[in-house]
Amino acid sequence: MGELTVKRTAIPGLLVLDLPLHGDARGWFKENWQREKMTALGLPDFGPVQNNVSFNPQVGVARGIHAEPWDKLVSVATGRVFGAWVDLRAGDSFGRVVTVELGPDTAVFVPRGVANCYQTLEPDTAYSYLVNDHWSPEAKASYTFVNLADPQLGIDWPIPLEQAEVSEADRNHPMLADVVPMAPRRTVIVGANGQLGRALRLLYPDAIALARPGFDLSRPDDLTRIRWADVETIINASAFTAVDAAETPEGRRTAWATNVEAVARLARIATEHRITLVQMSSDYVFDGTADLHTEDEPFSPLGVYGQTKAAGDAIVSTVPRHYIVRTSWVIGDGKNFVATMAMLADKGVRPTVVDDQYGRLTFTDDLARAIRHLVGTDAAYGVYNVTGDGPVQSWADIAADVYGLKGHDRAEVTPVSAQEYGRGKDLAPRPVHSALALDKIKATGFRPAAVDESLRTYVADLPIGS
Structure with missing residues (x-):
């Protein structure tokens, strides 16, 4: 027998x-x-x-x-x-x-x-x-x-x-x-013109890059243009991330359409065609009461943006081959907090910055590298936290670091509480603690870059006054 x-x-x-x-x-x-x-x-x-x-x-x-x-x-x-x-x-x-x-x-x-x-x-x-x-x-x-x-x-x-x-x-x-060899199955990058999307394109030069205005994930017909049987991995780097605008009636509808309904379409495609789906998640799925967030912490979003990201995560978790990459405070090629602080330093502005919200920066080149590591090493499917490594800081700490790297006095940055900063403004609620535990991603053999080193390199490469 x-x-x-x-x-x-x-x-x-x-x-x-x-x-x-x-x-x-x-x-x-x-x-x-x-x-x-x-x-x-x-x-x-x-x-x-x-x-x-x-x-x-x-x-x-x-x-x-x-x-x-x-x-x-x-x-x-x-x-x-x-x-x-x-x-x-x-x-x-x-x-x-x-x-x-x-x-x-x-x-x-x-x-x-x-x-x-x-x-x-x-x-x-x-x-x-x-x-x-x-x-x-x-x-x-x-x-x-x-x-x-x-x-x-x-x-x-x-x-x-x-x-x-x-x-x-x-x-x-x-x-x-x-014989012309059969080409391998392709990688698709959705949101290829965003900060993360541009970093991913450098690591996946042969990927199918989808971005607005030619492609909109919220338009169902746009998804029919791809022969999904020839795709091995979808990396969804597209999202509605306007946290404050998401609290408005129009922003709420857009956030749910982009972060939930469109993600559900990708999840169905990935399941049907046995595609690995990589979905970007956020620290905003938590209320920030825990000092450090692990991958298995239950959802507790404070606002609409966090609610839609949590719903998207729940949908993607049903895809047989999935990676949910949770991150925070993303910095890349485009408009972001560090670039803004560097511009203000160059202009001699003395900013007031929140000092009672805590987390770690994540640089998009490091985030893209982590995604490629997970997919390329066939790591176990599931949720992974990915940020830069190093001490937890406040936004004011980071702003002061940027001013110091630009040759300014760190004291030019004035710390202020989130409550005081938001007085008179229509701001969405934000988690106090955004730091994510990195033990799980490190256990796969990936080592996140140190935030201080990445910040130094990033600021040095910024054009003066931009």
Whole structure:
């Protein structure tokens, strides 16, 4: 009977499964696809949506070599085949070949872009394959092929191809030297022109960058322009972040449309197409009564902005492959607190700055680096706090640091309470404590940059008076 095993091969991601056959005088039974057991042994949870069967009445039928834009689990229901797989993905393993003889007790998981073919060794062979995307003419246009007889592949066919049953199309596929490798699945950056979006584009130069005015996440039809089957990761760096405006009737509607309804659309797309969704979260999902916020702290938002971000987080948490990256006090390429303080210093202005709200700055290059680390290392899905590292400070402390870095006296910054600062202004409630615990992200091997070093570099690179 044997045991269910999953073994790696020389082609990355190509896995061979030994399937137990349960037999008696009546015949045999097998679990051809058993999600819980197989994924526990390392098979990707690839989400099959279609099952195809190819019946071959005679010995020597050869089919392939085809690479499709989806994953598949191939097996034999009856008979035996000689199977061969060729990696046609761009990369170091392009052109690598693996061969395996398959009977009912063997299956092979074939990742997207690895070409598949077989030759029947027994009559009346039924070859089955589960795939995780529906066939369509559009999908077929993405197929990649290589010639069965290419000597560079070195496939030792049990039955010479001149004696085999081969279609005319398969005989005329290109040689490996002429094959265009299948491109990897893409990364999509939503909100690509924002502070974080610009930092992400530097790390993902080949990403699909979506931004206003050409793309608006709140317009459902804009999402239909992307072929999501070719996307591996969505990074949502788009949000309505006008905290004070969110408290107005119009701002409230816009905040919910952008931070909740649009996020729900992305979540549905990510779930349907098995895409990893990265969602940016905020310290505003908390009321700020705790000195330090951990990832598992319950939501307790004070205002509309925090309420919409908390609702978006709850939706994204239902996506099977998700990272919720919670951050605070973001500083990047654009209008922000540090840039404003530096401009005021250059102009000789003596600002009044709140000194009883506490947290840490997060620089977008460090935040983008953390996102790439989580996705690139296949870290466990879930919520991660990401900010700069170092002591917790008030806004007034940071403003004084900026003035010092600009060559001014730190005393030019006048501290004031949030209550006094907000007197006579229509300001949304803000958490007193915004500092986020960093233990979880550090446990993945990522080390956030020190805030003081990042601040020094950032201020030095700012144009004078801007």
